[in-house]
Amino acid sequence: MPLRSRRVPGVFITLEGGEGSGKTTQAVRLCQSLTQRGYNVLHTREPGGTLVAERLRSILLERSVEPMASETETLIILAARRQHADQVIRPALEHGTLVICDRFSDSTMAYQGYARGLDLKLLRTMNDWATGGLTPHLTVLFDLPVTAGLTRRRSEAVSQNRLDLETERFHTKVRAGFLALAKREPRRIKTIDARQSPNAIARQVETLVLDRLGSLRMKPPKHR
Ligand SMILES: Nc1ncnc2c1ncn2[C@@H]1O[C@H](COP(=O)(O)OP(=O)(O)OP(=O)(O)O)[C@@H](O)[C@H]1O
Ligand SMILES: [Mg+2]
Structure with a gap:
């Protein structure tokens, strides 16, 4: 029988959104704030999070790699996810950790x-x-107009990866896809307007997360 995350003592929170929507910025801030509140927090990312999965990530994001079918791309991502789930996420959840992915x-x-x-x-x-x-247990979706996200990404010093080079039309479909997923699962996926300032967004993320931790009755270990 599949191990559903809600049966484990930890809590699993994911941050989603298109390129440059602010996921990493907010993940770092959220981890700091939850750590200050006394939670054991693990910040991880996909694709990646383990040695094998990070190697698969390089293949996925490399620009000069040979042409890749969508099916190949999917299988690589799912292979990396399995590794990440088995080696990192599930063990952390079993130890009562708050995992931010x-x-x-x-x-x-x-x-x-x-x-x-x-x-x-x-x-x-x-x-x-x-x-x-x-x-x-909770997914926070950062929704941002495609051009804004790509401008943010392109203003960074980091080089463009294979997915950054996709067309604007592709990224528009990604955004619509995320919004459709949020509509399908409104209890799990909460959408935030990512055009706001980092501080305003961080406050909203924190409220959503603390509410969900409250409803899951998850308290910081030192307050138990
Ligand atoms: N609310 C915001 N307003 C303006 N700029 C922001 C905001 N949040 C993040 N940024 C900036 O936008 C860029 C992308 O942010 P970040 O790396 O957090 O996004 P991301 O969603 O993790 O992107 P990627 O999909 O590429 O990993 C960074 O330069 C960051 O400093
Ligand atoms: Mg990021």
């Missing part, structure tokens, strides 16, 4: 499903198989 399954649905056009139902089944049914 930068991208997870919803990115696969948005990028490989809604944007690349792979069958959504099949993707969901494959993703469930790859993760053993691991589902976030």
Whole structure:
């Protein structure tokens, strides 16, 4: 039987959104704030999070790699996710850790499903198989107009990866995909307007997370 994340003592929170929508900025701030409140927090990211998964990430994001079918891309992502779930996420949750993950399954649905056009139902089944049914307790979606996100990304010193080079039309489909996912699962996925200032967004993220921790009755270990 699949191990659903809600049966474990930890809490699993994912941050989702398009390129440059502020996921990493907010993940760092959220981890700081939760650590200050006494929680044991683990900040991780996808694709990646383990040695094997980080190697798979390099293959995925390398620009000069040979042409890659959407199916190949999906299988690599799911292989990395399985490794990450087994080696990092599930053990942390079993130890009662609060896991904050930068991208997870919803990115696969948005990028490989809604944007690349792979069958959504099949993707969901494959993703469930790859993760053993691991589902976030809360997902925060940072919604930003595509041009704003790409401008933010392009203003950074880092080089453009394979997905940054996709067309604006592709990124528009990614954004619409994320919004469709949020509409389908309004209890799990909460959307934030990512055009706001980092401080305003951080306050909203914190409220959403503390509310969810409250409803899951998760207190910081030292307050137990
Ligand atoms: N609310 C904000 N307003 C303006 N700029 C922001 C905001 N949040 C983050 N940024 C800036 O935008 C850029 C992208 O932010 P960040 O790396 O957090 O996004 P991301 O969603 O993690 O991107 P990626 O998908 O590329 O990993 C950074 O230069 C960051 O400083
Ligand atoms: Mg990031």
